[in-house]
Amino acid sequence: DTAVSQTPKYLVTQMGNDKSIKCEQNLGHDTMYWYKQDSKKFLKIMFSYNNKELIINETVPNRFSPKSPDKAHLNLHINSLELGDSAVYFCASSQVDRRKGNTIYFGEGSWLTVV
Amino acid sequence: AQSVTQPDIHITVSEGASLELRCNYSYGATPYLFWYVQSPGQGLQLLLKYFSGDTLVQGIKGFEAEFKRSQSSFNLRKPSVHWSDAAEYFCAVGLHNAGNMLTFGGGTRLMVKP
Numbered sequence: 001d002t003a004v005s006q007t008p009k010y011l012v013t014q015m016g017n018d019k020s021i022k023c024e025q026n027l028g029h030d031t032m033y034w035y036k037q038d039s040k041k042f043l044k045i046m047f048s049y050n051n052k053e054l055i056i057n058e059t060v061p062n063r064f065s066p067k068s069p070d071k072a073h074l075n076l077h078i079n080s081l082e083l084g085d086s087a088v089y090f091c092a093s094s095q096v097d098r099r100k101g102n103t104i105y106f107g108e109g110s111w112l113t114v115v
Numbered sequence: 116a117q118s119v120t121q122p123d124i125h126i127t128v129s130e131g132a133s134l135e136l137r138c139n140y141s142y143g144a145t146p147y148l149f150w151y152v153q154s155p156g157q158g159l160q161l162l163l164k165y166f167s168g169d170t171l172v173q174g175i176k177g178f179e180a181e182f183k184r185s186q187s188s189f190n191l192r193k194p195s196v197h198w199s200d201a202a203e204y205f206c207a208v209g210l211h212n213a214g215n216m217l218t219f220g221g222g223t224r225l226m227v228k229p
Contacts, residue, residue, distance in 0.1 A: 101166030
């Protein structure tokens with residue numbers, strides 16, 4: 001069973017379109033994230049949700065809107081796609097353990113190409 | 116703001132040779148420390164982490180890392196590299212509070228010569 005699963009894995013779309021990436025985790029974690037990996041492999045946090053509430057929102061254009069219908073799901077909707085949005089988007093989840101710390105588990109990534 | 120530096124962008128080693136990937140962080144307190152590996156076209160897999168306690172941490176695939184507070188370092192090591200270890204390696208730092216995020220280093224690409 002995949003712990004953090006995201007769909008689609010590959011997405012090619014035209015500029016100006018609206019697209020969504022879905023993410024689900026079956027680990028029972030309270031916190032979910034979206035990270036972006038650019039063409040230079042640099043990874044940066046975009047959003048973090050804890051129990052369906054937004055707790056981190058880094059400097060991300062408001063064309064990006066996360067939605068968390070429940071704590072097992074965190075979807076990413078992108079409006080009016082631009083060429084610069086081409087990247088790999090990683091969903092992740094974590095659960096704080098006071099003894100073992102906060103380990104973040106990542107999904108397989110969604111490769112978005114905007115043409 | 117915390118930061119993570121991986122000084123080596125690329126490293127090439129021969130199969131069977133030892134490996135050390137460097138990671139330095141900048142933060143006032145002791146954070147969580149992680150190493151992740153990303154194979155081409157794949158997601159991020161956790162290799163190991165340091166939370167507290169023993170500063171030498173064992174991970175999967177024969178990797179280990181040592182936390183050195185005085186040097187603000189968390190270098191990843193493997194005594195004998197296999198061709199399948201060729202991948203991108205990321206060091207990351209997290210904070211000791213709930214719902215925190217990870218700050219990643221820029222990554223080190225490991226290439227393995229036969």
